[in-house]
Amino acid sequence: MNPAAPPTKTLLEQLEAQRNDARLYTQAAEAAREYVASVRQQRVFPAESALKGLQHFQEPLPQTMTDALDVLQMLHRHGSPATVAQTGGRYFGFVCGGTTPAAMAASWLASVWDQNPALYVLSPVVSTLETVCEGWLKALLGLPDDTVAGYVGGTSMATFCGLAAARHRLLERSGWDVNRQGLIGAPRLRVVLGGDAHGTVYKALALLGFGTDAVERVPADAQGRLDPAQLPPLDERTVLILQAGNVNSGAFDPMIPTCQVAREAGAWVHVDGAFGLWAAASQKTAHLTLGIDMADSWSVDAHKTLNAPYDCGIVLCRHPEALAAALHLEGAYIQRSQHRDGMIFTPDMSRRARAVELWATLKALGSPGVEALVDSLCERARQFAQELGQAGFRVLNEVVFNQVLVACDTPQMTRRTLEGIQGSGQCWCGGSVWDGEPVIRVSVCNWATGPEDVSRAVRAFVDASQAARASL
């Protein structure tokens, strides 16, 4: 253990000494390098012994100071083995991305900068990077020129922002200022969405006071796509919420027929494209998102398909004034500028400089790299489906993007097999229910997944199903 700094030193002296201690940086780099070097061999879900090691964190609030080197050492010793090896190439749970080397390194520098991108005067560099990323995102995703970006924690919050802008704009059209007048007595707005919309959409609707009872659900087809033939009549007080990438099947709502109808009716269209909006960045998958440029707002995660580090969601909106009005904030001490003041497009004021990592990801990959990334995730998903099919599993969805839904002969076998997979340490998949049946969800969302990772994961499926059969 490194001896704690003598108590005679002031806090400033102690922290200054720690900050200038070169060992802190070399040890942090060494711990990170060690982690990365072993993550492919690490169990995908931590072993029981590693989870037990987490007990070391269960201590009363420290009554003494601890040297930064010891803090780091403790985190690496007991924290690193208990991580889920999400970056090791065989993690297929939920829809979790990875991190590119450039973004990973950039985030270290960004943490040293400790910038707050709320206002230009707080951080000219991050304001600039946010503006640059906004332009690059529009180019990659084929969105209209007047679109602006707000950088938030994830798609949950991005959807909240897009729907807040919709609420503000549609009520304003009826002469109602929702910020001032609130919702009681406001003209009624309608919400139309596909029967298989993501739970975060309902959460945003609840938070924004739309309520969820009155939502008009359009039946979805067998893949979870909204059926445009069953759209109810839309009007200028309607918000239509579409989905680019169903969280289970990866299916995309048909954008062109729905957006056209919405446009003619003067409805607002929001697209939840958490992971699927990135399909627009590849020639092979762009057909799935054709027509998204007709929407009014979009939510997308850079921390999913793009493989930017976590905590990087983006709301995109072609009506900057509606988004800014919905998220309006005032204060005598707020110093606005001629440049981008990021907080006008986010619900929060202070926040992390997410755009640094986003910029590093996009700069390092460039548009060919993003396209290759999207293509490789889709290719690996198709490989999964093919090898699982050959091994006797049922693949229940059309594999149009990066998601594969798998089932065994019986629901009980599927559940048991999933338990076996999750306990194997070889790979990790989540479960879901599809068409009333339990399924194993495979989401290929990390650049680190190679063909051999998929084959190894398929072997883990086979082993788990054999063990399940023997146990039943």
Ligand SMILES: Cc1ncc(COP(=O)(O)O)c(C=O)c1O
């Ligand atoms: C379609 C869809 N919408 C929203 C979300 C939520 O995104 P986040 O976890 O970034 O809030 C997800 C997460 O997987 C998703 O797949």
